[in-house]
């Protein structure tokens with residue numbers, strides 16, 4: 264089976280290697296010619312453009328996109344589709360917003376091209392040795408891709424989720440859960456850190472990861488992080504976010520689902536980007552006005 268890949272970043276490069284390991288013919292392109300040469304040296308066919316990539320197939324074209332969510336996905340699709348024919352498949356394996364996916368699905372359907380959405384999880388290590396994949400789309404296209412995707416996923420880490428959009432929707436909710444879990448872990452360590460007890464955080468993460476209710480991959484990653492820096496002394500508590508948490512909260516609002524933990528974990532990410540806040544000033548000023556409570560001056 265031939266499989267195209269657009270985007271050889273951290274995830275794309277590793278997924279390409281994973282597919283090569285499983286014996287698939289990978290045709291790959293990226294705007295960075297060096298990474299194209301790198302993957303070609305590992306056995307893929309490098310392509311200098313989307314046209315060259317599409318032209319290198321001998322049969323049905325299935326092309327995975329692993330490019331940043333948003334406008335770039337639209338740009339790649341609008342060029343790529345001019346080189347595809349009816350029945351071909353575009354697989355958006357990035358973290359696209361599911362409503363964008365539904366729109367793109369309809370647009371491509373008009374040209375007879377299938378859009379399959381795959382929520383891809385497991386980080387860069389997973390991409391290389393076994394991902395978790397959540398795939399939505401037309402039955403014919405999904406069935407064509409399923410054996411390949413199953414082979415690059417961990418055991419039981421591949422799911423056909425239903426109609427188009429359902430893969431990205433499921434991945435979005437997964438990320439919302441991820442936000443909440445990470446926030447709870449962070450808060451737990453914050454309480455330990457503020458307490459009068461003197462804990463070795465690596466040892467704490469280790470004991471919690473063995474037999475406890477909260478054992479998990481995230482806790483395993485905490486052990487790794489604390490083993491490198493016992494108090495995370497070189498890291499500032501700035502928690503960036505790529506948008507999936509916001510979309511999960513928007514979906515909760517759309518469907519009137521109660522999701523306070525996920526919502527608050529997204530707000531905490533915003534809060535972490537600011538050294539001081541206007542709302543903090545407002546509350547401090549109000550306390551001062553009604554109760555004469557001291558304010559902390561700049």
Ligand SMILES: O=C(O)[C@H](O)[C@@H](O)[C@H](O)[C@H](O)COP(=O)(O)O
Nearest residue numbers: 384385386438503504505506507
């Ligand atoms: O399942 C995964 O492998 C992760 O969820 C991953 O896809 C995540 O989207 C990024 O690591 C950044 O996420 P944020 O920038 O939103 O924290």
